[in-house]
Amino acid sequence: MIFSAFKLNEDEPIYIQLENHIKESIDNGILQNGSKLPSTREVSSLLNISRNSVVSAYQNLESIGILESVKGKGTFVITEDKVEEEKFIINWNEKFNKYASVCEELDIMKTELPWKKGMISFKSIAPEENMFDLEEFKRAFLTAWSLEGDKLLNYGYAKGYKPLIDYLMNYMSEKGVNTEEKEVLITNGFTDGFDMVLSSLTNENDVVICENPTHNTALKIMRAHGLEVVGVNVENDGINILDLEEKIKKYKPKLLYIIPSYHNPTGIVMKGEKRKKVYKICEQYSIPIIEDGFNEELLYSGSHTPPIASLCKNGNGVVYIGSFSKILFPGLRIGWIFGDKNLIGTLESVKRCRTIHCSFLDQGAFYHYMNSGAFFKYVKKIRKYYKDKYKFTLNEVRNNIPCEEVMGEGGLHIFIKLKNVNTREVLEKCYEKGVVFMPGDLFYTDDSGSSTMRISFSRVKKSDIRKGIKIIGDVIKELGNN
Amino acid sequence: MIFSAFKLNEDEPIYIQLENHIKESIDNGILQNGSKLPSTREVSSLLNISRNSVVSAYQNLESIGILESVKGKGTFVITEDKVEEEKFIINWNEKFNKYASVCEELDIMKTELPWKKGMISFKSIAPEENMFDLEEFKRAFLTAWSLEGDKLLNYGYAKGYKPLIDYLMNYMSEKGVNTEEKEVLITNGFTDGFDMVLSSLTNENDVVICENPTHNTALKIMRAHGLEVVGVNVENDGINILDLEEKIKKYKPKLLYIIPSYHNPTGIVMKGEKRKKVYKICEQYSIPIIEDGFNEELLYSGSHTPPIASLCKNGNGVVYIGSFSKILFPGLRIGWIFGDKNLIGTLESVKRCRTIHCSFLDQGAFYHYMNSGAFFKYVKKIRKYYKDKYKFTLNEVRNNIPCEEVMGEGGLHIFIKLKNVNTREVLEKCYEKGVVFMPGDLFYTDDSGSSTMRISFSRVKKSDIRKGIKIIGDVIKELGNN
Numbered sequence: 001m002i003f004s005a006f007k008l009n010e011d012e013p014i015y016i017q018l019e020n021h022i023k024e025s026i027d028n029g030i031l032q033n034g035s036k037l038p039s040t041r042e043v044s045s046l047l048n049i050s051r052n053s054v055v056s057a058y059q060n061l062e063s064i065g066i067l068e069s070v071k072g073k074g075t076f077v078i079t080e081d082k083v084e085e086e087k088f089i090i091n092w093n094e095k096f097n098k099y100a101s102v103c104e105e106l107d108i109m110k111t112e113l114p115w116k117k118g119m120i121s122f123k124s125i126a127p128e129e130n131m132f133d134l135e136e137f138k139r140a141f142l143t144a145w146s147l148e149g150d151k152l153l154n155y156g157y158a159k160g161y162k163p164l165i166d167y168l169m170n171y172m173s174e175k176g177v178n179t180e181e182k183e184v185l186i187t188n189g190f191t192d193g194f195d196m197v198l199s200s201l202t203n204e205n206d207v208v209i210c211e212n213p214t215h216n217t218a219l220k221i222m223r224a225h226g227l228e229v230v231g232v233n234v235e236n237d238g239i240n241i242l243d244l245e246e247k248i249k250k251y252k253p254k255l256l257y258i259i260p261s262y263h264n265p266t267g268i269v270m271k272g273e274k275r276k277k278v279y280k281i282c283e284q285y286s287i288p289i290i291e292d293g294f295n296e297e298l299l300y301s302g303s304h305t306p307p308i309a310s311l312c313k314n315g316n317g318v319v320y321i322g323s324f325s326k327i328l329f330p331g332l333r334i335g336w337i338f339g340d341k342n343l344i345g346t347l348e349s350v351k352r353c354r355t356i357h358c359s360f361l362d363q364g365a366f367y368h369y370m371n372s373g374a375f376f377k378y379v380k381k382i383r384k385y386y387k388d389k390y391k392f393t394l395n396e397v398r399n400n401i402p403c404e405e406v407m408g409e410g411g412l413h414i415f416i417k418l419k420n421v422n423t424r425e426v427l428e429k430c431y432e433k434g435v436v437f438m439p440g441d442l443f444y445t446d447d448s449g450s451s452t453m454r455i456s457f458s459r460v461k462k463s464d465i466r467k468g469i470k471i472i473g474d475v476i477k478e479l480g481n482n
Numbered sequence: 483m484i485f486s487a488f489k490l491n492e493d494e495p496i497y498i499q500l501e502n503h504i505k506e507s508i509d510n511g512i513l514q515n516g517s518k519l520p521s522t523r524e525v526s527s528l529l530n531i532s533r534n535s536v537v538s539a540y541q542n543l544e545s546i547g548i549l550e551s552v553k554g555k556g557t558f559v560i561t562e563d564k565v566e567e568e569k570f571i572i573n574w575n576e577k578f579n580k581y582a583s584v585c586e587e588l589d590i591m592k593t594e595l596p597w598k599k600g601m602i603s604f605k606s607i608a609p610e611e612n613m614f615d616l617e618e619f620k621r622a623f624l625t626a627w628s629l630e631g632d633k634l635l636n637y638g639y640a641k642g643y644k645p646l647i648d649y650l651m652n653y654m655s656e657k658g659v660n661t662e663e664k665e666v667l668i669t670n671g672f673t674d675g676f677d678m679v680l681s682s683l684t685n686e687n688d689v690v691i692c693e694n695p696t697h698n699t700a701l702k703i704m705r706a707h708g709l710e711v712v713g714v715n716v717e718n719d720g721i722n723i724l725d726l727e728e729k730i731k732k733y734k735p736k737l738l739y740i741i742p743s744y745h746n747p748t749g750i751v752m753k754g755e756k757r758k759k760v761y762k763i764c765e766q767y768s769i770p771i772i773e774d775g776f777n778e779e780l781l782y783s784g785s786h787t788p789p790i791a792s793l794c795k796n797g798n799g800v801v802y803i804g805s806f807s808k809i810l811f812p813g814l815r816i817g818w819i820f821g822d823k824n825l826i827g828t829l830e831s832v833k834r835c836r837t838i839h840c841s842f843l844d845q846g847a848f849y850h851y852m853n854s855g856a857f858f859k860y861v862k863k864i865r866k867y868y869k870d871k872y873k874f875t876l877n878e879v880r881n882n883i884p885c886e887e888v889m890g891e892g893g894l895h896i897f898i899k900l901k902n903v904n905t906r907e908v909l910e911k912c913y914e915k916g917v918v919f920m921p922g923d924l925f926y927t928d929d930s931g932s933s934t935m936r937i938s939f940s941r942v943k944k945s946d947i948r949k950g951i952k953i954i955g956d957v958i959k960e961l962g963n964n
Contacts, residue, residue: 005786027754028754029658029754029757029758029787029792029793030658030786030788030792031658032658032795087795087796087797088761088764088765088794088798088799088800089797089798089799090768090770090798090799090822092798092822092825093824093828095683095770096682096683096828097681097682097683097684097685099681099682099832100681100682100683100828100829100831100832103682103828103831103832103834103835104827104828104831104832106835107831107834107835109831109834124637126636126637127636129632129633129635129636130632132631132632132635132636134627134631134632134635137631137635138627138631141623141627145616145620145623149614149619149620150612150614151813152813153611153614153616153619153811153812153813153814154608154609154614154811154813155606155608155812155813176511176512176513188670188837189837191835191836191837191838192836192837195835195836195837199581199582200578200579201577201578201579201582202579217835220835221835224835272510272511275511276511279570282570286572288577304487304512305510306510306511306512310511310512312570313514315569315570315571316569316570316571316572316574317570317572318570325637329635329636329843330636330838331633331634331635331636331637331638331841331842331843332635332841332842332843333838333840333841340572340574342575343574343577345586346574346575346578346582346583346585346586347582349585349586349589349591350581350582352589352591353585353588353589353673353699353702353703353706354673354674354677355671355673355674355677355815355837356670356671356673356812356815357815358670358815359813359814359815359841359844360814361811361813361844362841362843
């Protein structure tokens with residue numbers, strides 16, 4: 001390495017050039033006390049010079065005490081400079097602020113029992129990658145590449161790749177949403193979108209209302225921002241309206257965060273009438289709604305319920321955060337915020353200040369994939385696939401797990417409320433038997449979720465679903481009998 | 483669209499199913515007051531049913547006042563529900579917090595004179611995309627794809643793609659940096675890395691010291707975080723050491739942010755001896771160093787000066803943020819933070835809380851590109867290309883622009899100090915003549931940069947460089963004579 005940038009000139013003897021280069025490398029710190037030099041043979045072959053020149057250079061430097069040759073080991077640098085012995089040590093753990101500490105404390109990758117090889121895991125709601133449409137996506141990538149590969153690799157715009165933005169505007173419009181005076185900003189998935197919205201609209205100790213339970217990552221992000229999170233109970237058809245209005249009156253929250261479709265973790269779909277009520281209450285008290293549409297495409301039965309954003313018409317009180325990560329390519333981290341153009345205008349500056357923009361290559365490939373129509377064929381295919389798995393899992397749960405309630409109508413998971421059994425205890429025993437799931441308490445704003453659990457099936461094969469649910473059921477029965 | 487999810491059953495007359503579907507769509511808001519229905523011909527063809535059934539359904543709904551047919555225009559929905567007239571309006575501009583407001587105020591894309599078609603722009607330090615190694619990168623992408631495309635499209639790890647992390651650890655090691663007890667976290671470019679470091683280590687009103695002038699995006703990020711930014715003057719060989727020590731004593735800053743190689747905007751390379759002094763002072767006062775290595779690969783002459791991180795040995799006081807965005811694929815947004823493993827461990831949780839991780843597909847393709855050796859061939863090629871352009875620009879500047887000082891030894895830009903001429907005035911006049919550049923004040927922590935300017939040449943062709951510099955020079959001469 002030390003000689004790789006080295007160029008010989010023709011004006012000086014080679015051994016002198018070598019000596020000078022080594023001295024320079026010591027002066028500017030590339031070579032330090034104790035650094036080992038390449039062998040004379042290696043240097044002569046690398047630079048295509050005679051080995052004698054290298055040997056001369058090394059010997060001269062040895063003679064003035066800069067190098068030391070240790071028999072059988074090689075040639076080493078010696079410097080007088082021993083100040084390096086004092087180390088520049090920072091105790092980083094003392095340096096983190098509250099935000100970083102909360103991010104770490106609530107990082108379930110660090111706090112929860114780790115998955116081990118061979119275990120059956122009902123933890124993740126990542127999509128099944130074997131279902132991915134690899135050929136179509138590769139084609140989309142190559143299309144993007146051949147049309148404007150060089151452009152996509154250079155800096156783009158904070159708001160996102162224009163054709164993808166237009167596509168998503170139209171996509172929102174097809175969901176029944178009025179897009180007048182609205183805009184789209186491309187984000188690194190839902191997480192980035194939600195984090196940017198909170199970063200821009202809230203201050204420490206502000207109150208935010210959400211469903212109880214709610215998406216655990218959203219809960220983590222709200223807490224990392226130092227917000228006071230107030231939960232409103234979720235019933236079988238969605239959030240409790242009376243409770244919502246009461247808490248809005250009491251806390252005057254900065255905003256409402258809500259997941260109306262295939263709610264995480266319960267899988268509940270809030271009915272149209274209830275959506276209108278939520279909307280009306282928020283309108284009345286002027287509380288912006290942040291609608292999380294992450295799972296909206298996973299419709300298993302019945303007709304689609306339009307997002308709350310569709311009720312807004314040419315009003316601007318609803319901000320919709322979308323993502324395809326639960327069905328399509330979460331590895332790319334592509335999501336979007338749809339909302340009032342003034343809001344998006346400022347969020348564009350925030351995005352520019354945080355990451356400049358999202359990968360333009362990914363956005364280009366993603367756009368061509370969507371635009372080719374491949375996405376709709378794919379959605380049709382996976383709806384069938386996941387619906388079948390959902391029914392299978394539901395059946396296994398009903399037959400094996402004694403419980404108070406099984407919730408949900410869709411999504412990649414099932415939510416279960418046990419009868420007075422602590423799911424942390426269940427998890428501990430299941431872990432010993434090689435099965436893991438998400439303890440429900442992680443989704444709660446308070447401590448009312450200790451008997452709940454989320455079972456995700458997207459990436460578990462049927463035989464393992466059967467085996468795993470049986471184990472969970474047996475553990476619960478055993479604990480229930482004690 | 484309203485019929486695309488509609489499925490016919492065999493138990494009921496088709497027209498009744500159609501009527502019910504339309505009613506449902508109105509109830510749940512997909513169809514709203516004034517929505518236009520597809521023509522009977524379109525529906526019959528889409529659903530492959532007789533047109534008469536569609537006509538019957540439309541007529542029945544007309545008869546009960548739910549639809550209205552307007553001659554020559556089509557069939558429209560009428561609902562009694564007029565509550566939508568009250569709009570849910572939020573005045574978003576009143577809702578933003580300080581952070582969002584500063585991000586917008588300091589967003590030069592919004593505040594600076596916009597580039598217009600045909601203008602010669604010396605503003606951007608984005609790389610010349612015509613130089614990109616498209617074939618090699620496509621090959622790398624396809625390699626990544628065929629090896630593990632499905633995996634790369636699914637969720638990955640917050641820290642990054644392991645082979646790329648290992649590659650960068652080795653890359654740091656080859657720069658002469660001791661990697662013991664250190665780790666790498668992949669970020670969405672330098673911006674994301676720096677923003678995460680500040681988000682995790684600083685609180686509002688903390689003091690941070692940097693060079694004056696410094697990278698304008700870094701300045702914006704520091705200000706968005708509400709930090710007090712104290713600048714230390716930059717001389718021809720780097721930061722002023724006496725001033726640095728004095729200000730460290732006076733302000734006890736949270737950290738020092740510094741760009742030792744091809745400093746932005748001046749292009750200065752801080753010499754090895756000075757690096758040691760900076761390092762020693764920070765060690766003495768226990769001030770962490772955030773080293774920005776963004777341009778380090780753009781070496782035009784002489785031997786490479788190792789980063790300050792290399793002085794740290796097995797200490798941990800230096801955090802190095804790297805990026806190839808000024809030479810390679812900024813559109814992908816890939817950078818990294820290299821530092822103490824405890825620091826990186828917590829930043830990993832912060833990354834997970836903000837965007838989960840960076841695009842794994844991009845990381846995979848990037849890794850294979852680097853690992854193929856294509857990168858080093860590319861760097862060799864562009865060094866030559868940019869060095870030539872740099873010399874050309876420098877020559878044009880020296881011959882045409884009357885000034886006090888021309889700074890820099892490398893990078894994609896040249897920094898100029900004029901003699902008592904305000905560069906904002908120069909810019910205004912140049913803009914009228916179709917030439918734009920970066921007014922130097924954007925890079926200053928105080929108001930001492932009013933006579934400075936940055937000329938970036940990376941994407942400007944030689945004939946335009948000549949023409950543009952001539953125009954700038956003429957304007958300055960004119961203003962100087964007044």
